[in-house]
Amino acid sequence: xxxxxxxxxxxxxxxxxxxxxxxxxxxxxxxxxxxxxxxxxxxxxxxxxxxxxxxxxxxxxxxxxxxxxxxxxxxxxxxxxxxxxxxxxxxxxxxxxxxxxxxxxxxxxxxxxxxxxxxxxxxxxxxxxxxxxxxxxxxxxxxxxxxxxxxxxxxxxxxxxxxxxxxxxxxxxxxxxxxxxxxxxxxxxxxxxxxxxxxxxxxxxxxxxxxxxxxxxxxxxxxxxxxxxxxxxxxxxxxxxxxxxxxxxxxxxxxxxxxxxxxxxxxxxxxxxxxxxxxxxxxxxxxxxxxxxxxxxxxxxxx
Amino acid sequence: xxxxxxxxxxxxxxxxxxxxxxxxxxxxxxxxxxxxxxxxxxxxxxxxxxxxxxxxxxxxxxxxxxxxxxxxxxxxxxxxxxxxxxxxxxxxxxxxxxxxxxxxxxxxxxxxxxxxxxxxxxxxxxxxxxxxxxxxxxxxxxxxxxxxxxxxxxxxxxxxxxxxxxxxxxxxxxxxxxxxxxxxxxxxxxxxxxxxxxx
Numbered sequence: 001x002x003x004x005x006x007x008x009x010x011x012x013x014x015x016x017x018x019x020x021x022x023x024x025x026x027x028x029x030x031x032x033x034x035x036x037x038x039x040x041x042x043x044x045x046x047x048x049x050x051x052x053x054x055x056x057x058x059x060x061x062x063x064x065x066x067x068x069x070x071x072x073x074x075x076x077x078x079x080x081x082x083x084x085x086x087x088x089x090x091x092x093x094x095x096x097x098x099x100x101x102x103x104x105x106x107x108x109x110x111x112x113x114x115x116x117x118x119x120x121x122x123x124x125x126x127x128x129x130x131x132x133x134x135x136x137x138x139x140x141x142x143x144x145x146x147x148x149x150x151x152x153x154x155x156x157x158x159x160x161x162x163x164x165x166x167x168x169x170x171x172x173x174x175x176x177x178x179x180x181x182x183x184x185x186x187x188x189x190x191x192x193x194x195x196x197x198x199x200x201x202x203x204x205x206x207x208x209x210x211x212x213x214x215x216x217x218x219x220x221x222x223x224x225x226x227x228x229x230x231x232x233x234x235x236x237x238x239x240x241x242x243x244x245x246x247x248x249x250x251x252x253x254x255x256x257x258x259x260x261x262x263x264x265x266x267x268x269x270x271x272x273x274x275x276x277x278x279x280x281x282x283x284x285x286x287x288x289x290x291x292x293x294x295x296x297x298x299x300x301x302x303x
Numbered sequence: 304x305x306x307x308x309x310x311x312x313x314x315x316x317x318x319x320x321x322x323x324x325x326x327x328x329x330x331x332x333x334x335x336x337x338x339x340x341x342x343x344x345x346x347x348x349x350x351x352x353x354x355x356x357x358x359x360x361x362x363x364x365x366x367x368x369x370x371x372x373x374x375x376x377x378x379x380x381x382x383x384x385x386x387x388x389x390x391x392x393x394x395x396x397x398x399x400x401x402x403x404x405x406x407x408x409x410x411x412x413x414x415x416x417x418x419x420x421x422x423x424x425x426x427x428x429x430x431x432x433x434x435x436x437x438x439x440x441x442x443x444x445x446x447x448x449x450x451x452x453x454x455x456x457x458x459x460x461x462x463x464x465x466x467x468x469x470x471x472x473x474x475x476x477x478x479x480x481x482x483x484x485x486x487x488x489x490x491x492x493x494x495x496x497x498x499x500x501x502x
Contacts, residue, residue, distance in 0.1 A: 014420075076362055076423065077362075078360070078361045079357070079359065079360030079361050079363070080357065080358045080360065081347075081358050081359055081360075082361060082362075118317070120326075121322065121324065122317055122318060122321050125318060125321075126316055129316055253306070257306045258306070276328065279332060280332060280335055283332060283335070283336050284335040284336050284338065284339030284340070285339060287336055287339055287340045288339040288340050288342070288343040291343050292343050292347065295347050296359075299359045
């Protein structure tokens with residue numbers, strides 16, 4: 001239809017011609033439909049079609065709006081407002097396509113790479129619980145390290161074992177990251193006796209914990225970065241095992257497991273930023289596009 | 304004792320009201336979603352308040368009219384405070400001496416802007432498309448009362464008789480000689496494209 005008009009119309013394809021206006025109205029209509037997905041998400045109880053159908057419509061009609069608007073303008077970007085609109089549309093559609101590609105790829109990667117995935121909004125909270133759990137684990141063999149807090153309520157929610165609170169034997173065990181990597185389905189080990197190490201014996205663990213592991217769990221930017229790398233973290237714990245008595249090895253395994261979980265949360269955060277970061281561009285620009293598109297429609301019909 | 308996770312302990316560590324809490328990402332998304340349309344609104348509002356209608360222009364003017372870029376009213380005659388959508392012929396004729404096209408033969412009156420389309424960027428405004436001419440010349444028997452020459456001219460290469468100037472050179476009689484130089488005025492680009500003549 002467009003190419004027929006471009007060939008036959010004496011003045012070439014124009015937005016003001018009948019066919020040009022049809023393209024413009026359709027393109028803008030598709031944009032509005034695509035933007036309505038945001039409203040639909042805000043009110044999930046609306047009975048206006050299935051979420052999957054909305055998403056499919058958002059993707060395909062949003063994508064289709066770009067060629068329609070290009071046909072509307074005859075592949076001319078026009079004046080100031082129309083040029084701004086064209087670039088907004090191009091960036092919005094491009095960011096949407098980029099996001100759609102990421103949405104197809106990253107969730108699969110997350111499932112494989114992050115078996116201990118948690119709710120994104122809860123990551124900082126879970127990380128805090130892991131830190132408290134690690135504090136108590138270290139203090140269980142090193143004595144008071146100076147991190148003691150009143151966490152009697154929180155400890156219940158840390159999700160992992162603590163030496164101070166034995167897990168009920170009947171509880172169904174989940175696979176820990178260490179167990180997953182070992183291919184084991186059950187990760188329940190027999191209870192070990194709680195032994196307090198002497199100050200000299202526990203010195204390497206104290207040093208490691210205070211200088212490296214705790215900053216890592218606190219998300220310090222400059223410290224504890226060794227533990228962010230799985231292979232390097234593993235070698236750190238291997239060397240610690242050689243420095244500490246055998247009685248502390250179970251505790252070390254727990255700390256290594258906590259580190260692994262914290263590392264997975266880090267990876268989840270990073271992937272989440274990739275997965276949703278494009279929305280910081282896509283949503284604001286699409287709103288600006290709808291607003292200026294409406295201005296363009298009104299003014300073009302007026303003049 | 305090895306660290307163990309149970310469904311219960313994992314569930315217990317999640318705050319059930321987590322979705323109500325604003326996170327930095329949610330906050331950034333919200334603020335940007337407010338900011339971008341607000342900037343767009345301020346930008347367009349600035350032009351509206353300044354009565355600057357150029358922002359709605361559908362494109363840049365041709366090179367010949369570039370000096371009029373800020374003078375919308377030079378072509379779009381203002382009526383009741385609004386600019387007319389199409390450039391008025393009177394505005395063209397205020398500067399250009401455009402003779403009426405086949406005043407004796409043609410039944411329809413065409414506006415200048417129907418062939419010479421502005422706001423298409425720095426294009427050559429006189430280079431009209433063949434379709435513009437072929438609207439009438441494609442079937443002259445229908446378009447004019449009296450056509451003594453070719454009936455179906457779709458372009459200079461398709462159906463147009465030899466130009467008078469070229470026929471004079473060849474020593475043949477010329478119907479064009481002494482007549483209005485309208486074709487030379489209105490079709491220079493086509494002649495440039497077809498330096499050896501058409502037909």
